[in-house]
Amino acid sequence: xxxxxxxxxxxxxxxxxxxxxxxxxxxxxxxxxxxxxxxxxxxxxxxxxxxxxxxxxxxxxxxxxxxxxxxxxxxxxxxxxxxxxxxxxxxxxxxxxxxxxxxxxxxxxxxxxxxxxxxxxxxxxxxxxxxxxxxxxxxxxxxxxxxxxxxxxxxxxxxxxxxx
Numbered sequence: 001x002x003x004x005x006x007x008x009x010x011x012x013x014x015x016x017x018x019x020x021x022x023x024x025x026x027x028x029x030x031x032x033x034x035x036x037x038x039x040x041x042x043x044x045x046x047x048x049x050x051x052x053x054x055x056x057x058x059x060x061x062x063x064x065x066x067x068x069x070x071x072x073x074x075x076x077x078x079x080x081x082x083x084x085x086x087x088x089x090x091x092x093x094x095x096x097x098x099x100x101x102x103x104x105x106x107x108x109x110x111x112x113x114x115x116x117x118x119x120x121x122x123x124x125x126x127x128x129x130x131x132x133x134x135x136x137x138x139x140x141x142x143x144x145x146x147x148x149x150x151x152x153x154x155x156x157x158x159x160x161x162x163x164x
Contacts (some may be wrong), residue, residue: 006042006056021067024068038060
């Protein structure tokens with residue numbers, strides 16, 4: 001397979017691979033890293049084994065899923081190592097507090113992911129960047145009143161989800 005043939009197939013496969021990786025991580029940056037890694041490995045395999053287009057298509061999706069799992073495991077190992085290091089340096093009470101806070105953060109993040117996309121976006125802008133309603137309105141182009149309404153609705157829906 002020539003480089004031009006591979007590029008053509010890669011352009012066709014990239015959106016599918018990105019969708020698979022994004023569904024796994026829900027982060028564009030992480031998904032792009034996975035797709036890039038898989039593309040590089042596929043190119044090396046086509047040079048070594050002379051794979052055809054059909055083989056490459058099937059292998060691309062499977063390799064993307066496998067790379068996602070591999071990256072996820074590495075992240076979990078790093079997190080476990082970080083937690084182990086932290087636990088060595090703090091007492092039992094502080095460790096319990098840190099774990100509970102992390103669990104609460106995970107529960108809240110999962111609940112936020114279940115909100116409608118518009119509410120998620122506005123709530124995350126408010127939460128992570130601490131932007132005011134006026135600043136969010138300027139960034140998104142949504143009227144200030146609508147931003148406030150969406151934030152209120154998002155908080156109400158989030159509370160309902162957390163009570164379930």
